[in-house]
Amino acid sequence: MKKYRNTIEFEVYGAYALFADPVTRVGGEKTSYHIPTYEALKGIVESIYWKPTIMWIIDAVRVMNPIQTETKGIRPIAYNGGNELAYYTYLKDVRYQVRAHFEMNYNHPELEQDRNENKHHNIAKRMVQRGGRRDIFLGTRECQAFVEPCEFGIGEGYYDMMTGEVSYGFMYHGITYAEEAILEEDRDKMTVRFWRPVMKNGGVIEFTRPEDCTEKRHIRPMQRKIFGKNNFTGLEEFTSEEVED
Template structure:
């Protein structure tokens, strides 16, 4: 059971949808990934009873890149140690950023805007009082008022996103290119040994006249392309 289609405009000054084949440096995909778009919609409305599905991603602004070089720390304080220090069991360990600093490069996107066509389906966790119409009205009301469960972001938390209704216009129809292998989403579940697995699913993405058609979840096999191991 699927909801009606929703059309959402997502935009922001910066974005970085990191490609998994680059482990040391952050290099973005040319376009927002379906999983990133799903996360933004979940920031507006997430319930255990529904699951979002991205159908199309439209490019509303030209693809532009920006290179950022930043000093970052290689490690962070564990939550357990922080809680222990907070209750007075142990002293807060010393941390010197200058001794744990590393320089990393980021290839990000700038001045991005996307039009998303999406819908949601009911899950097995839906209760007896849950129904599609209820969540349709809830999402539409929250989208119109700008209400969010948490701040949506464009790949990285330091790149906030604004979310609003979209009328379907402004697509850059002159943009057509092959985008290569793109992350569709992750499979969350357990294998035969009851061990948790997070298995990525990739698909060959192609931007045609400014629009990326996202295949259905069932059409994407849980395989990892060879390029992701480089």
């Protein structure tokens, strides 16, 4: 597995996780996938450090703890008011090692002067040391999580002695928004992606890059965001941030 120049590696862990299929998020019962989705891990990385100048690519995840589930009775707020009873099936006692790297987002020419790889990489590594800039969640808000630096592949994992492969079939991968579209066919659109993950020896799942997902659907037209002094913190902050962080 290739390790890129702008790589960060970290462990994320928590008491519960809920990586639900987006189709089930409207209401009613929710059941977690047995493994984290690309989109959920990307959200965690962006909570550690995010700037529109860069795009995070999730390379791999290593499942460290045994996959276990627990069902809870929940009383969420119903769409027509009041509460309703629903059963959510969570993953419990989860721990993952994650490897990710960033690339420049060339869909934002207005941020060209902020394309400083060393600066963003150094800040990202410091944010991993600090446990992230924003709160970390494993799939949903109620699943609080914590981040620590690690070396990917080092340390004892539950699936280290596993032989062969485990296929998880057809699964949600993530959403490509207009400002992160790489393929011409995905530009100015919101695109949902799917893939077929496989867990290999050591509990490692290597992710397909978003633009390499062949099974996808365009949801709706979408215009990319344009960042500048009037609708963002301003490019001056990028320069001072390197010193402050």
